[in-house]
Amino acid sequence: MVSTRSISVTPGSLTYSDLPWIIEHREDRCTLCGQCTSVCPKEAIHLSHMRQRVPKLDVFSKKRGSNYRNFTGIRQRTTMANSCIGCGMCSMVCPNDAIIAVPGTNENRTLFFENQKGEPNKRGGRRNVQGTTLLDRIMFNRISMLTDPALDAGRHEFSLTTTLGRVLSPEVFLDRKINGGWIPPTREIFPFVIGSMSFGALSPNMWLGLLQGVAYCNEVLGIPVVMCTGEGGCPPWVLRSPYLKYIILQIASGYFGWDEIIRAIPEMQCDPAAIEIKYGQGAKPGDGGLLMWYKVSKLIARLRGVPEGVDLPSPPVHQTLYSIEESVMKMIQTLSTAFNHKVPVYPKISASTSAKSVLNNLVRNPYAAGLMIDGIDGGTGAAYNVSLDATGHPVASCIRECYLDLAAQGMQNEIPIFAAGGIGKNGNVAQNGMALIMLGASGVHIGKYIMQATAGCLGNEKNRCNVCNVGICPKGITSQNPKLYRRLDPDLVAERVADTFMSIKTEVKKIMAPLGRSQSLPIGMADALGIADKDAAERLEIKYVC
Amino acid sequence: MCRLALKTSNETFSPYEVLTAMEAMKEGYDGSGLGLLLRGIEFEDFKYNPRFPILSGIAHTEKAWQHLSSYMEDRGYELKYDHRYHMGPNLIEAEDRFRYFLRAYRMPERFRDKGTEEREEEMMKTRLALRKIGEENNDLTIFSFWPDVVMIKEVGWPMQIGDALCLHDGQIKSRVCMAQGRQNTNYGINLYACHPFFIQGIATMTNGENTAFVPIKEWLLGKKFPGYIGYHSDSEVFAHILHYTLKQLKLPLEAYKHIITPLSTTELEKHPQGDFLKGLRDVCRRLIIDGPNAVIGTLPDETCLLVMDQKKLRPAIVGGHEGTWAIASEICGVDAMIPDRDPTLDFQPMREHTVIVPPDRKELTIWSQHDPFPLPQAA
Structure with missing residues (x-):
């Protein structure tokens, strides 16, 4: 009709x-x-x-x-x-x-x-679930009172760094020192790392602002912050600059940007902080990176070695992935060799029920420098909504399981676990990060929070904005259109990076001082954690409090 | 807070002298317990051969006492001496105390030609096996099993326990005596939770609380070393870390301080062996203590040591003269043990110091973490 x-x-x-x-x-x-x-x-x-x-x-x-x-x-x-x-x-x-x-x-x-x-719906941002997260609900409750004094966060000296890199057992270390064996490289870094956001996902101004801020944190404030590039390489001038030591270079399944990096190796003034091999991402597990054509500008095309204006989807798995032993071990070893075994190389995976088997494999790989686990609440520049909202595993129980598994083997000091995914989702960045550290993480990566705190990213879990994928970021954070990204002043971003890390540092001290901790980061100090949720307490093996 | 006292002397002395120091510092603890460790033992009624391991503990029932005797016999140990305390039992608060024992044994025949390590392992395994037996019915407590070492732990006021066991009458004397006056009240009262803690000849006692206890404990448990068990007290890890440093890693005593309270990166950058020490800090990162603590320890060769944690929020002082030295939480404690010393020469260690009283007891060694580190690996 x-x-x-x-x-x-x-x-x-x-x-x-x-x-x-x-x-x-x-x-x-x-x-x-x-x-x-x-x-x-x-x-x-x-x-x-x-x-x-x-x-x-x-x-x-x-x-x-x-x-x-x-x-x-x-x-x-x-x-x-x-x-x-x-x-x-x-x-x-x-x-x-x-x-x-x-x-x-x-x-x-x-x-x-x-x-x-x-x-189907594709977008940027992260899982659109609002409200208090599990991490927000964790309390630090082993307060030092009378039997030992609480510390003064403002006056005591605090050691707030963590180790990134493979650490030997004390026995092997001493043996190698005498017999001249290889001591794996380590970095002493601030436990809050700027997570992998690529040059491509982020606009040139945003990237520059972050790098400036990171350099200021290191060189002026004495906070050894490092940032990860994400997949997509690194501007050639940065690769040849002394700032490279603050940068974790990521390699992922598309290998984008690695032509430039390999070419720059002979001319590097210093080693990068680390190499992250991305096998998975919390926001879209089992899915590769995706830079949509809108954002493949002339500059990005040059950096990544591709034509302009084409979609750049990375495959979900590395092309060489046949088995974990062959591909992961070899890839870690190859990259370690490329940097003369002087740079820690570690994989990044999505939180998963299978994370423990990856970890146990890494334990037996002498070149693996750590494991980064990204949970379901992690952010992304572009993914299918169904991946963002419904695929993945929360980070807390995954980290805890992995840590306890390492502890049972006495290896918890040897392979650092880093956690990411939803840290600071509701603004409680130091609290969320320290909760994960006390559950067993050696440090945390924060990406979305950094965009929100340092550049005023407007995205939220009510699906506000979240258009990072199509290059129309109204703040110029994730756009490759000069008309848009010129809205963002890199100097102001750098200032906000400094503000953010100074404030995280103070909050971390404010968390550690009442627990009587100042000499080392309280990694695995789960006796200090409590939650008013019996099931969560049981699962995380922390105290139920009410 | 608890109070600590240690006396070391070329001449044997009664443990009661150290108890008087505890009494002098009485305001600082709650009378919930006493732990005593003696080295360089002399019994009034027996000429003790310092090669014989001494088993120290409490049998809570007659059955446990018999079980203990037959177990040791079955394992091949020959009883050489069974010390019987002159007792004032009504002074003891606890009720289930059938027998406080100190028994010297000859090692089983099969160990006659064995090396030191094997003998030491056997002694530890015997102690752990007896402890396990005791834990089944909660009727036997074993403190130590080692040559020339006696340990006593009990609930109550130190002086009262000393009187109950008649420690003043010269039946036992020693060249080293360490005492701690307070049960561990951070993690529940238990005889095993009382300091000093002992493992394979190494003993420590501590003032204050170790806030990094749980991660350190988890790491030590992960080492799967049979003696790294217990952990009824957060301070037990100090003894185990010292054991790990000396016996497992075979590092010199100076390394202990670098492991429990490493220097900061900036300090290590100026240190002559900074590179090695940074590496050591990384590999032993999980053993960093987070006091406030003063740790007092003794070793099988009668070396005594005192270290503070980095924050130095717990007091300790060392004083004395050639031949006799005392370490205590308070000056009045040292005064009680060695009144005839020159108090102007007393020393309070700072965060970087390790105070060592060597076995010859001639003079104190005050070693700083900033000093060059004595080890070939560090060269």
């Missing part, structure tokens, strides 16, 4: 209340300056001509009628391609407080249409 054409409603038609974010616009305050429409990354709002009826009532002639006024105002688009993402840039630029995006309280009908042209 032919549909009624007089009603312009299609199966995909939506109205404002169906959208996740609704624009509230006050005509009375708007001066039509046009700033909001030009800044909107989704072109969700547009200037529109509208007509208003002005009632006309002539009392004496007893005639009623209407006058009409034409005016120009702001309207929200309701198409999927232009639905508001709630970033709030419009209200940030509005000189007159005339506009704001508010979350829609009705059910979100766009969810049913996130499959335009058969393509």
Whole structure:
């Protein structure tokens, strides 16, 4: 039957209340300056001509009628391609407080249409689950009182570094010292590492700002922060600079950027902090990296050795992956050899019920310098929504299991475990990180929190913004479009990096001091942890408190 | 907080002298227990051969006592001497104390030609086996089994326990005596939780609490060394770390301080063996103690040592003169043990110091972590 054409409603038609974010616009305050429409990354709002009826009532002639006024105002688009993402840039630029995006309280009908042209929802950000996380609920409760004094976070000396790299057993170390054997390289680093975000995922200005901030933390503040590049290489000038020692170079299944890195090895002034081999990522386990074509600019194409404007999906597994022994061991060994066995090389995997078997394999690989485990709440620049929301394993129990397994073998000092995925999701970065450290992690990686804290990333778990994948980041953090990334001042990002790490350092001291700890990071000090959740307490082997 | 006292002298003396030092420091503890360790033993009624291992402990029932005797016989030990304390049992708070024993044995025949390591291992295994037997019914407590070492642990006020066991009458004397006056109250009262802690001739006692206890304990347990068990007290790990340093890693005594409280990276960068010590710190990172603690230890050759943790929040002082030295938590403790010394020469170690009283007891060695490290690996 032919549909009624007089009603312009299609199966995909939506109205404002169906959208996740609704624009509230006050005509009375708007001066039509046009700033909001030009800044909107989704072109969700547009200037529109509208007509208003002005009632006309002539009392004496007893005639009623209407006058009409034409005016120009702001309207929200309701198409999927232009639905508001709630970033709030419009209200940030509005000189007159005339506009704001508010979350829609009705059910979100766009969810049913996130499959335009058969393509499922892809986005950036992390698992859209709001509220307090398990890490937020962990308390530090072994307080030093009377039997031993609590320390003064402001006055005592604290040793807050952790070791990145394979550590020998004391017996083997002493033997090798006498007989001249190889002592695996280690780095003494701040336990909060800027997690892998690639040059490509991040804009040049963001990357530069982070690097400047990291250098300032190391050289001026004395906080030995390191950052990981993610897959996508490293700018050639950085590879040949003395700042390389603050950088963990990542290699992943696409090997993007490694031509440049290998070429730069003979000219490197110093060794990189470490090499991370990415086998998996918490946000999208079993999926490879994905840099969508929007973001493959001339610069990125040059760095990665690919043509401009093509999608760059890394395979889910390394091409050489046949078995863990052959590929992982060999890859670790090859990379260790490439850097003359002077740089720690460690794999990154997604948290999984199978993490322990990877770990036990690494224990037997003398070149493996650690294991990084990324949990389901980890962030990403681009992934399918279903991977982000539903695939993966929370990090806490995975780390705890792995640590206890190492402890049972007496190897907990030899292979450091690093944790990532949801640390600082609700802003409690030091608390979350220290909880993981006391559960057994040697340190943590933070990525999304760094974007939020240092550059004002607008993404959240209400699916605000989260458009990192398509290169339209309104803050210029994850865009390769110069018009966008020039909005971000690298110097201000660097300042925020310094602020962030100074504050984390103080909070870490404030956590350690009441526990009476100052001389070494309380790795595995699970006797200091409690949670008001019996099941979680039992699973993590910490105290149930209420 | 607890109080510690140690006296070491070329001449044997009664443990009661050390108890008087404990009495002098009485305000500092709660009378919940006493631990005593004596070395260089002299019995009033027996000419003791210092090669015979002495088994120290408490049999709580007659059955356990018989079990112990037959076990030792079955294992091939020949009883040479069975010390019987003159007792004042009504002074003891606990009720299930059938017999406090000190028994000297001759090693089984099969160990006559064995090396030191094998003999030491056998003694430790015997002690652990007896301890296990005792733990089954909770009727036997074993403190030590080692040549020339006597240990006593009991609940109550130190002086009262000394009176109960008549330690003042000269029946036992020693050249070294260490005493601690307080049960471990951080992790529950248990006779095994009382200091000093003992393993293969090495003993330590500690003032204060080790906040890094659980990670250190987990690491030591992971070493799977049979003697690294117990951990009823957070301070037991200090004895085991010292044992690990000296016996397992075979490092000199100076390494102990570098393991439990390593220097910071900035300090190590200036150290002549900084590179080695940084490596040592990394590999022994899980053994870093996080005091506040003063650790007092003694070794089989009668060497005594005193170290502080990095924060130095627990007091300890050493004083004395050639031939006799005392270490105590407070000056009044040292005064009680060696009143005739020159108190201006007393020494309170700083965070980097290890105070060592060598076996000849001529003078104190005050070794600083900043000093060059005496080891070929470090060269």
